Amino acid sequence: AQSVAQPEDQVNVAEGNPLTVKCTYSVSGNPYLFWYVQYPNRGLQFLLKYITGDNLVKGSYGFEAEFNKSQTSFHLKKPSALVSDSALYFCAVRDLSGLSFGAGTTVTVRA
Amino acid sequence: DTAVSQTPKYLVTQMGNDKSIKCEQNLGHDTMYWYKQDSKKFLKIMFSYNNKELIINETVPNRFSPKSPDKAHLNLHINSLELGDSAVYFCASSQEDGVETQYFGPGTRLLVL
Numbered sequence: 001a002q003s004v005a006q007p008e009d010q011v012n013v014a015e016g017n018p019l020t021v022k023c024t025y026s027v028s029g030n031p032y033l034f035w036y037v038q039y040p041n042r043g044l045q046f047l048l049k050y051i052t053g054d055n056l057v058k059g060s061y062g063f064e065a066e067f068n069k070s071q072t073s074f075h076l077k078k079p080s081a082l083v084s085d086s087a088l089y090f091c092a093v094r095d096l097s098g099l100s101f102g103a104g105t106t107v108t109v110r111a
Numbered sequence: 112d113t114a115v116s117q118t119p120k121y122l123v124t125q126m127g128n129d130k131s132i133k134c135e136q137n138l139g140h141d142t143m144y145w146y147k148q149d150s151k152k153f154l155k156i157m158f159s160y161n162n163k164e165l166i167i168n169e170t171v172p173n174r175f176s177p178k179s180p181d182k183a184h185l186n187l188h189i190n191s192l193e194l195g196d197s198a199v200y201f202c203a204s205s206q207e208d209g210v211e212t213q214y215f216g217p218g219t220r221l222l223v224l
Contacts, residue, residue: 032210034212036215042217042218043115043201043215043216043217043218044154044201044203044215045215046212046213046214049210049212051210088152090154094210095156096166097156097158097159097166097167097168098144098146098156098159098166098203098213099144099146099156099213100156101153101154101155103151103152103153104152104153104154
């Protein structure tokens with residue numbers, strides 16, 4: 001089965017510092033990887049995805065992610081975090097029936 | 112002009128009742144999905160459905176059934192509700208099944224007493 005793992009339950013950073021949210025995957029074949037963000041009491045919002053091509057994917061709100069096949073990783077990054085980036089972030093991989101999500105990482109950006 | 116909408120937003124009911132959650136998308140998408148998010152925020156696919164095929168996650172009890180009156184709607188019916196069904200249920204849609212981006216509704220928070 002396709003799966004992703006998010007090794008950190010929480011990430012805390014100061015505003016203006018770089019933000020990294022980690023994700024590793026375990027799939028057979030070529031992975032289709034996604035990042036979503038969930039703000040409190042809201043639905044999930046799409047940030048970016050990797051299907052094929054350039055390993056560096058740029059997405060919404062200044063986020064980007066780097067696909068690394070040798071390390072089976074797809075870490076989400078933002079060069080300078082904002083307080084408004086505080087939310088729950090999910091990595092996901094396309095599975096047979098839908099998206100298979102990681103456990104989520106709560107990001108807190110302090111002013 | 113919400114892309115994916117769900118009703119109701121909140122649903123409180125007693126054990127043993129039957130309830131439905133409605134989902135509508137105005138994106139013209141071909142495939143719709145239902146996900147369940149538990150109290151620990153774990154998200155799990157329940158169903159995916161397009162005109163041709165319904166794929167059911169094998170862990171979903173048969174008390175749950177999706178019903179699609181047309182391409183823009185995928186409603187979730189739940190029979191004989193149990194305490195463990197309490198969760199947030201999200202509907203989503205995508206242009207086609209596969210690698211297309213899925214767009215999520217705002218969620219329906221179900222509480223079974």
